[in-house]
Amino acid sequence: MSVKDLLATQQAGFISLHEVLTRMTQVDGATYQEAATLLHRLLWAEDENARPRWYEYSPLYGKRVASDTAQAKAAWECLRQAAHSGLPDAWSEDEIPF
């Protein structure tokens, strides 16, 4: 198995929150904020054991279940923020590329 194959395995099946919300906006022209609001409601209404789990993907660590409380909390914060404010800013000050 090649290095590329292994890397692809790590990412296979992962879909980002941004991608999910973007696809939801394409369904019937909903806004990013509306999509986030609905997704938040649906996830929150579902039983904790039945709702899709949060995953975190990073180039360095690959795909991991966001089982850690802090990670899951950060993921929920992303969704809540989108429900309140819509599409997030592209970069934080720390992340502005040179």
Add this chain to the structure above:
Amino acid sequence: MKYLSEFHSFGFQEAEIISFLAKHGINIGNGTALPAAAADDAFPGWKRIMALLPKLTDTEAASAFVGLDLAGPGWLSDGDHADLSRWQSVIRRAIRAGELAADETEFEQDGTPKEWSILPADLAAWCLAKNLAYPLPGGVELPATDAGLRSALASCEQERAQWKARAGALEAAGDQRASLQDEIDRLREELRTKTDEVAALVRDRDALKADSLSGKGRSTALKIIGGLARGVYGMDIHAERLERIGEMVKDLEKAGAGITEKTLRDWIKESATIIEPQRTKR
């Protein structure tokens, strides 16, 4: 404050979130014909190999959805195990519900299926019905009929079979009920007959009871019979053989009180039990 990079970092297992949203009527899956499968070279080698298998086990199918190479090096994390178990559960329940065609290949000791064998075409049809991305590379040739219709037809067939079985069970229960009703009627008739017989026997018994002598009256009657036999006919009522009993029977008959010799003998013999033997004169 969260930034876009974090919206890219956090996410879901694609099949899970697509399925979850589809359950609520929101379709964010790709494509409308066969579930979207990326170009073959976008799949890892183990999936390209798995796609060559003529049949998949339920575990292999689950691993394809999760994206886990079970034959690969290293250990599975708890999260991987959880994902695999979750998809296995989804697949097995789909099989049991008749949504996904499969054959049992291994059994537990109690006879419950332990492993299932699934044709790639059936898995693809199920993916299509559930709006899931087919997890393996390569085109899967579906039957000429539309897969959605095929799935619906299979579902209808299964439902029909269930109703047919239920109707059969009800029919059998109806036959059994009729048979039991016949048996009840027969027993009821038998009970009526027996009740009539008992009533007749009670009547007979009461009549006999009314006819029979008992207590002091019976003793008196015996004394009269035994005394007449001894005094008038000179019978030794205690002897083994009763002399002149025939003559006594005839006389009774002449007097309009005819009885059988046996009856008379029985009464005389019984009278001998309460009348003492005569003492022989010396």
